[in-house]
Amino acid sequence: MFKVEGINDLQTLANVVDGKLLSSNESFSGITVDSREVSDGAVYIGLQGESFDGNLFCDDAINNGCIAVITNDDQLLGRNILVEDTYDALLKIANYHHKQINPMTIAITGSNGKTTVKEMIGRILDEEKTVITNKNENNEFGIPYTILRCTPNTKTLILECGARHDGDFKKITESFTFDQLIITNINNSHVGKFGSIDNIIRTKLELIGAVKESGIVIEAAFKDLSVNRDLNTDSLSINLYITNDSKELDLKRTWPYLVESDPDQDRKYSITLGADKNGLKIIHETAIEHNCINAVITSLALEQIGNDISESMKRLSGFENPLKNRFHIHEVVNYLIIDDTYNANPTSMQSAMKNINDWNDERGRIVILGDMYDLGNHSSGEHKKVINYALGMKKLRKLILVGDKFKNEIKEFSELEREKIILIQNRVDDFPLLELTRDSSTKSKGVVHRYFKSDGGIILIKGSRAMKMERFTESITQYLY
Structure with a gap:
């Protein structure tokens, strides 16, 4: 249940959401969006989405203690506030609450790295004065939910903003x-949903319209947003802009950066920030190289609110994402099992593979990859590129x-190349445990038993969320123990 600052009675709530109160006025305790939650004295919002209709559960909410519901169903009987759109009502409540609390607000978007930067900040x-997006609740519902978690004690609000469709950020x-x-970066993640890279760019940049006058935009994706929307594919740099009263951007500073791996120690990097001889030199430890730039972006953003960049980088060295399926390393016997199963796109796939490929560790690599989703017409070519990179x-x-998407591409590879590939066609069966425990003497291309419990190895597991690749992490870990 969310406590809404400054709204204590149904009539005031109705006024805030531009609704009509169809009952007598009385006080309420908070707002809930879950009809199953026991919420004595709360108001339930009957939200609607592509696959659900909260109006169907209004009676359940009343039975669990709610005193009223916000609905757009004018046939619904009982104490309610009638509105045109329940999602708009949620946004209006969150907007009112946000203005009452007035925290310093940092929004984060991009194709990759959003969650990591959020967790780093x-x-x-x-912690007592900061609210950050919970786990991956970064969609059109998660953003207002995060805002509503703010309390009068909240000084800083960190919003992770994810989008899967063109125009998701308009409201x-x-x-x-x-x-x-x-803006962490831009690539073709979810391009099948958006329709084009241009639509991805337009949607992400829509959030600039929410930045206050004289607010700050920090990005590592474009050449110069004050000039055009051309992606920066030629160099590594981070730009900082100030917004003016026309919501235009004035470029104030650019930081070129260089990341170099330590030749003697895996998971250790040298970062140079700045182009001249006085550039800042930073030694940074992290499991995966792209977290170096995530740490730099985080530190530059925090520098704008008074934090020392060197101190922030020092505190972020050795950072491990608390969400355990983002390049999380399990050490099991003489194996490293890398759980990167949260999600995948072509950029993150190749980044993860490059990372373990660059390590000096002599153990062999076993790479387990699940299909990538939402790539549209790019799907075939991108899956083929990933296979080629892995080989x-x-x-x-x-x-x-x-998965079938990878299956459709392996025919393009030579017989010699295919000898290194095992194809698992059914992504929802109990493959991992069944195959890993099969007798290793069985002569079958599907047998992978012999690749485990030998001389150790580094196992990378990654795929799109719908592939549920965490099954492999669990089964392999259980088997190796």
């Missing part, structure tokens, strides 16, 4: 204001591919 700032931009906007890895012992 959360590590640096005072968010109209409803809220940010002090800072961070080019040094010390690759076996490439295990899961």
Whole structure:
């Protein structure tokens, strides 16, 4: 249940959501969006989405203690506030609450790295006075939910903003204001949903409209947003802009950066920030290289609110994402099992493979990849590129591919290349435990038992969320123990 600052009675709530109160006025305790939650004295919002209709559960909410519901169903009987759109009502409540609390607000978007940057900022700032997006609740519902979790004690609000469709941020931009906007990067993640890279860019940049006058935009994706929307594919740099009263951007500073791996120690990097001889030199420890730039973006954003960049980088060295399926390393016997199963797109797939390929560790690599979703017309070519990249890895012992999208592409590879590939066609069966425990003497291409419990190895497991690749992490870990 969410406590709404400054709204204590049904009539005031109805006024805030531009609704009509169809009952007598009385006080209420808070707002809930879950009809199953026992919420004595609360108001339930009957939200609607592509696959659900909260109006169907209004009676359940009343039975669990709610005193009224916000609905757009004018046939619904009982104490309610009638509105045109329940999602708009949620946004209006969150907007009112946001203005009452007035926290310094940093929004984060991009194709990759949003969650990591959000968690990094959360590590640096005072936990008691900071609210950050919970786990991956970054969609059109999660954003207002995060805002409603703020209390009068909240000084800083960190909003992770994810989108899967063109125009997803339109209402968010109209409803809220940010002090800072961070854009981590842009690639073809979910391009099948958006329709084109241009639509992805337009949707992400829509959030600039929510940045306050004289607010800050920090991004590592474009050449110069004050000039055009051309992606930066030529160099590594981070730009900082100030917004003017016309919502235009003035470029104030650019930081070129260089990341180099330590030749003697895996998971250790040298970062140079700045182009001249006085550039900042940083030694940074992290499991995966792209977290170096995530740490730099985080530190530059925090520098704008008074944190020392060197101190922030020092505190982020060795950072482990608390969400355990984002390149999380399990050490099991003489194996490293890398659980990167949260999600996948072509950029993150190749980044993860590059990372373990660059390590000096002599153990063989076993790469288990599940299909990538939402790539539209790019799907075939991108799956083929991923296979090709994997087959080019040094010390690759076996490439295990899961799903029909990968299956459709392996015919393009030579017989010699296919000898390194095991194809698992059914992504929802109990493959991992069944195959891993099969007698290793069985002569079958599907047998992978012999690739485990030998001389150790580094096992990378990654795929799109719908592939549920965490099954492999669990089964392999159980088997190796």
